[in-house]
Amino acid sequence: MSSKLEKMFQKVQKPGRYTGGELNSVVKDPAKVQFRFAFCFPDLYEVGMSHLGMKILYSLYNREENMWCERVFAPDTDMEALMRKEGVLLFGLESRDPIKDFDMVGFTLQYEMSYTAVLNMLDLAGIPLHTSERTSLAPIIIAGGPCACNPEPLADFIDLFVLGEGEEVNLELARLYLQAKEEGWTRQEYLRRAAGIEGVYVPSLYEVTYRADGTIQAVTPKEGAPAVVHKRIIRDLDRVFFPDQFVVPFLETVHDRAVIELFRGCIRGCRFCQAGFIYRPFREKRAQTLNQNGYVLCASTGYDEISLSSLSTSDYSQLEDLLERMLPWTEQDKVNLSLPSLRIDNFSPDLMEKITKVRKSGLTFAPEAGTQRMRDVINKNVTEEEVLSTCRTAFEGGYTSVKLYFMMGLPTETQEDLHGIVDLAQKVVDLFYSLPDKPKGKGVNVTISLACFVPKPFTPFEFEPQDTQEMLREKQRELVGYNRSKKIRLNYHESHTSFLEAVLARGDRRLGAVLEDAWKNGCKLDGWTEHFNYQAWMDAFEKNGIDGAFYANRTRSYEEVMPWDHLDYGVSKAFLIQENQKARRNTPTPHCREYCSGCGANRLIGRSCF
Amino acid sequence: MIPMRVFYTKTGTAKYISHLDINRCFQRAMKRAGIPLWYTEGFNPHAYLTFPLPLALGYESLCECVDFRLVEAMEPEEIVRRLNQVMPMGLSVQKAAEPVYPAREIAQAAYEIRLSLADTDGGRAQQILEAFFAQPEIFAMKRTKKGERQVSLKEHLHGLTMQADGGEVLLQLQMPAGNELNLTPTLVLDAFSQQTGMLIEDFSVVKTAVFTKDGKIFA
Numbered sequence: 001m002s003s004k005l006e007k008m009f010q011k012v013q014k015p016g017r018y019t020g021g022e023l024n025s026v027v028k029d030p031a032k033v034q035f036r037f038a039f040c041f042p043d044l045y046e047v048g049m050s051h052l053g054m055k056i057l058y059s060l061y062n063r064e065e066n067m068w069c070e071r072v073f074a075p076d077t078d079m080e081a082l083m084r085k086e087g088v089l090l091f092g093l094e095s096r097d098p099i100k101d102f103d104m105v106g107f108t109l110q111y112e113m114s115y116t117a118v119l120n121m122l123d124l125a126g127i128p129l130h131t132s133e134r135t136s137l138a139p140i141i142i143a144g145g146p147c148a149c150n151p152e153p154l155a156d157f158i159d160l161f162v163l164g165e166g167e168e169v170n171l172e173l174a175r176l177y178l179q180a181k182e183e184g185w186t187r188q189e190y191l192r193r194a195a196g197i198e199g200v201y202v203p204s205l206y207e208v209t210y211r212a213d214g215t216i217q218a219v220t221p222k223e224g225a226p227a228v229v230h231k232r233i234i235r236d237l238d239r240v241f242f243p244d245q246f247v248v249p250f251l252e253t254v255h256d257r258a259v260i261e262l263f264r265g266c267i268r269g270c271r272f273c274q275a276g277f278i279y280r281p282f283r284e285k286r287a288q289t290l291n292q293n294g295y296v297l298c299a300s301t302g303y304d305e306i307s308l309s310s311l312s313t314s315d316y317s318q319l320e321d322l323l324e325r326m327l328p329w330t331e332q333d334k335v336n337l338s339l340p341s342l343r344i345d346n347f348s349p350d351l352m353e354k355i356t357k358v359r360k361s362g363l364t365f366a367p368e369a370g371t372q373r374m375r376d377v378i379n380k381n382v383t384e385e386e387v388l389s390t391c392r393t394a395f396e397g398g399y400t401s402v403k404l405y406f407m408m409g410l411p412t413e414t415q416e417d418l419h420g421i422v423d424l425a426q427k428v429v430d431l432f433y434s435l436p437d438k439p440k441g442k443g444v445n446v447t448i449s450l451a452c453f454v455p456k457p458f459t460p461f462e463f464e465p466q467d468t469q470e471m472l473r474e475k476q477r478e479l480v481g482y483n484r485s486k487k488i489r490l491n492y493h494e495s496h497t498s499f500l501e502a503v504l505a506r507g508d509r510r511l512g513a514v515l516e517d518a519w520k521n522g523c524k525l526d527g528w529t530e531h532f533n534y535q536a537w538m539d540a541f542e543k544n545g546i547d548g549a550f551y552a553n554r555t556r557s558y559e560e561v562m563p564w565d566h567l568d569y570g571v572s573k574a575f576l577i578q579e580n581q582k583a584r585r586n587t588p589t590p591h592c593r594e595y596c597s598g599c600g601a602n603r604l605i606g607r608s609c610f
Numbered sequence: 611m612i613p614m615r616v617f618y619t620k621t622g623t624a625k626y627i628s629h630l631d632i633n634r635c636f637q638r639a640m641k642r643a644g645i646p647l648w649y650t651e652g653f654n655p656h657a658y659l660t661f662p663l664p665l666a667l668g669y670e671s672l673c674e675c676v677d678f679r680l681v682e683a684m685e686p687e688e689i690v691r692r693l694n695q696v697m698p699m700g701l702s703v704q705k706a707a708e709p710v711y712p713a714r715e716i717a718q719a720a721y722e723i724r725l726s727l728a729d730t731d732g733g734r735a736q737q738i739l740e741a742f743f744a745q746p747e748i749f750a751m752k753r754t755k756k757g758e759r760q761v762s763l764k765e766h767l768h769g770l771t772m773q774a775d776g777g778e779v780l781l782q783l784q785m786p787a788g789n790e791l792n793l794t795p796t797l798v799l800d801a802f803s804q805q806t807g808m809l810i811e812d813f814s815v816v817k818t819a820v821f822t823k824d825g826k827i828f829a
Binding site: 007019020248252298302304334 | 622623624626627628630631632634635637638639640641642649655656667668696697698699700812
């Protein structure tokens, strides 16, 4: 009657996470393909299915006749328990075949708190956890995504990392693998040759030595591996492959909509923001191309919402043109336009009118810091006047609810900077009541979303300590007490998670053992509050004699060898140091369109960015 | 505005699509197919789809239907053709037509149930099931929004047939469906399991037909 799997589907919550069969999912004949790839997202289906990178690479592989890419997500705890009980190995959604029999298994590393899920998925798949325990050619375990810029904590578990953008290098790796299979190479031979592909980092080909004080002495390449691995980028973004269809989930996912990608990189250079540096140089797609991408996607998926994705939507130079092209068909087909990541300083009434034509949702802006001095330190080039004038535009346009993102624990932060957060929110509230044209009969709601600052590699703040958890919690208490308004709601993040993020983000290979023990202690879906277990992590640190504070709360000198110094993301360390020094002088840096500050990323395209 | 009713089958993996998700799935399919749907007016316009008789998660069906309205005429055959070009696996449109009966006319549904009992062959299972259904009275606990209440099943079960097939038993039966009283095979099987102490190892359900109060096929 029903197979083992079918019986499991009948017992679990949301079986649609595991069944496959969604519209536009690709099923091929296994006998007719030479390369099978498992694209693993180390989180639940609802999160993973929202990720644009997976959609791009899924279509990219499946366009190749001899390759088949399937999707794999972390099972929820109920499904995992059944899988372990029944001895069912982690499988690809399309074929339901165990992924341990695939040629290559790839993980995308979107956030540090998903690392234990990577380990758990390898284990559920029946794949040996450590690189060193794998003997046959297949499967090769690879990983990419933003966290691959410092992949050292995962070096024991992943065979190779893809640095930068994957559209070209993934197929190069697949073709090299086909050659390896045909010519009967060993796994070691494959990895050695893969290290010769630009953008590929094979950690086992590098030896790391440490000083007595625990910092890194040197990272030495072996077997001809390059001393520095440069990330890959797509030079001409306008001509890059973009899928003409997405897999359309049955379940509701976090972002369940069509997406077009306006540009990669960012002109702003906010000093805390890793994405603002590791995706440089800034490259745009043409409005005409994007309009076409969007139209085709909506037609093939039936989505009623399309998101214009980028790091800072209003910095897209052809935004007016694009919206003008899109409005006729989106209005006619009742497709809602969603513009996330709007900046405060160029939000016009005209733009607002366009985005609210179809449907009105809440507005979110990110001043990031409460005082001008603090915003100058982090290079968030936004003034209080701009925040208020943007909110005025929004209120006059009928909005009554605004969400403001801030960070606390930023370098050089004082009590005045902290209070400035609530003060700014209060000014927004006061502004609302001062407006003669305010929406009638309604109150105003200002939500402050307060994140803890996490210093990240490849940012000017990579040298900076994170506030200790005691300091962060004290600051949170202080701010809650300081807020007197019922119109202002203050949400803040759990400091435990921010601390672990800080440890892992700038961690080195010695954290591999901690990660493994945390997983053994039951950590596997750390991004979910209900599954997060801080004590399990602390036990893992203690068992391995490692102090998390060494990674999270320590100031690094400019001379220190960082665990990621042998990886090159385009932006030079000299530039990061220069920006760090400017931060200490409260000096902002103009954005890239205004003036080129020479970060070094344009070497990757061999010309100036603008 | 032209009212329209589409009949479709929901089989295979599609049986794991929940009722809520089916609604969204059809909204998108209609969009892909370019069906000239009527949208609700107002703040958040959306296509107006209604499902006269929701199907439980995990059941297959040969007789699902969805009602909607057109803003301009389209041949029923064209609707069927267009939808089938864009439907996901396991959903297949059989027929489109203007509704004959209002949804409230739905009164009965017929099901085909395959089941196996733990450590019991088909023949023996059939005997146990027959004994269960031969009782003068069968009660079950039905969960509703207002809490649990006891319903008498026996008088509501019609057209019961049974046949052993290897390790399994194939049951066919008809029971009340719709707004007034809605009973499901799961309710019957749960009552069986509890009252006989027999463990149902595996079962599958297919809804095969829907009837009106007058016993006509719902159309």
